Amino acid sequence: MDSPHGAAVKAENFGLKGPRGWAFRGVAIDAGPGSLIAVEGPSGSGRTCLLLALTGRMKANEGHAEVAGHRLPKRMAAVRRVAALGPVSGVNDLDQALTVAEQLREGALLQRRYEGPVRALLRPRGERRATTAARIDAALAAVGLDLDALPKGPRTSVRDLDRLEAVRLSVAIALLGSPRLLALDDLDLKLSDSERADAWAMLRSIADAGTTVLAVCSQAPEGVRVLRTATAEPPAKDTGTAGAKPAAEPGAKHAKPARKDTAKPAAKDTGKAETKPAAEDGAESGAESGAQTGAKTPADTGAKPTAGADDRTDDRTDDDTKGTDDALAEAGRA
Known part of the structure; x- marks a missing residue:
C-alpha cells in the first residue's frame, strides 16, 4: 500500500x-x-x-x-x-x-x-x-x-x-x-x-x-x-437563568398553601361552630365541640346571640303562620 x-x-x-x-x-x-x-x-x-x-x-x-x-x-x-x-x-x-x-x-x-x-x-x-x-x-x-x-x-x-x-x-x-x-x-x-x-x-x-x-x-x-x-x-446567561428559577419556585410553593390554610379551613370550622352546635345541642354542645376541634365556641365569638335571634325569629314565623291558618279556618266555618 x-x-x-x-x-x-x-x-x-x-x-x-x-x-x-x-x-x-x-x-x-x-x-x-x-x-x-x-x-x-x-x-x-x-x-x-x-x-x-x-x-x-x-x-x-x-x-x-x-x-x-x-x-x-x-x-x-x-x-x-x-x-x-x-x-x-x-x-x-x-x-x-x-x-x-x-x-x-x-x-x-x-x-x-x-x-x-x-x-x-x-x-x-x-x-x-x-x-x-x-x-x-x-x-x-x-x-x-x-x-x-x-x-x-x-x-x-x-x-x-x-x-x-x-x-x-x-x-x-x-x-x-x-x-x-x-x-x-x-x-x-x-x-x-x-x-x-x-x-x-x-x-x-x-x-x-x-x-x-x-x-x-x-x-x-x-x-x-x-x-x-x-x-x-456554561455561559453566564444560562447560569443566571438556572439561579433565578429555583428562587421563584419555592416562593410560589409556600404562597399557595398559605392561602389555602388561612381562608378555606377557617370558614369551614366557623360554620360548624355557629350552626350545628346551636341548632342541635345548644350552647353546651357548641362549647364541647369547640373544645374538641380547637375552634372557638359561639359564646366566645359572639355568635350565640345571633344564632338565638335567628332561632326565635324562625319560631315566631312558625307561630304566626299557624295562628293565621286557624283564623282562616274559623272564618270558613262561620
Whole structure:
C-alpha cells in the first residue's frame, strides 16, 4: 500500500456549541503531517465532538481549523475526502452479523464506490478484484491483524472478536481509502495494559508510514503529543437563568398553601361552630365541640346571640303562620 502524505492539522480558538451548551471550546493545535496526536480528557469533555469536527463530520461555530490546507468549517466536504474514521461508537460500528472477510469486502466496495475515482469502475472485473485483494492485504499488514490466527480464519464472526482485534479490523477498513488523516475514538476502552501498549504501537507505525493519526483516549502514553479537552463551563446567561428559577419556585410553593390554610379551613370550622352546635345541642354542645376541634365556641365569638335571634325569629314565623291558618279556618266555618 502506498504511503500517503499525512495531513497537517491546525486549530485556533476552535469551539462547538450545541443545544445543551459548549461541547468544546478554545482548542488550539499545530501538528505537522505524519503526527500522532492523542486527544485526552475525561468522559463528557467533548473529545468525540472534537474528533468529528476535525474530520469534517460536525460543524464548529467558533474559531477555525485547517486539515491538509482545507479550512474548517467552510470546507467540510473536502476534509471528509482526506480524513477517514476508525472505530467511533454510534457512527461506523462494525456489523456483528458479518464475518471478518465479509466486513472487509464490504468496506472495500463502499470505498471504491463512493471514494475511489470513477474510472476505477470501468476496469475489468478481474483487475478490480486483484486490486481490492491487494489493498485489503496491505491494510491488514499495517494494523497487524492476521486472519489465519483467528478461531475460524476469515470466516470468524465479527461478534467473536476481542476488543483489540475489533479495533485493528476497524482501522484496517479505514486505511483502505489511503487517507491522509486517520481518526479513532476511545482507543483504550476495555483494553488491558499490554493491549493498550499494542494499540499505541500500531498507531505509531501508521503515523511513521506517513498518515496523520488522531486518537481519543483517557490517558496518553509517554512520547505522544497530547491535545487536552476539558468540560466547558456554561455561559453566564444560562447560569443566571438556572439561579433565578429555583428562587421563584419555592416562593410560589409556600404562597399557595398559605392561602389555602388561612381562608378555606377557617370558614369551614366557623360554620360548624355557629350552626350545628346551636341548632342541635345548644350552647353546651357548641362549647364541647369547640373544645374538641380547637375552634372557638359561639359564646366566645359572639355568635350565640345571633344564632338565638335567628332561632326565635324562625319560631315566631312558625307561630304566626299557624295562628293565621286557624283564623282562616274559623272564618270558613262561620
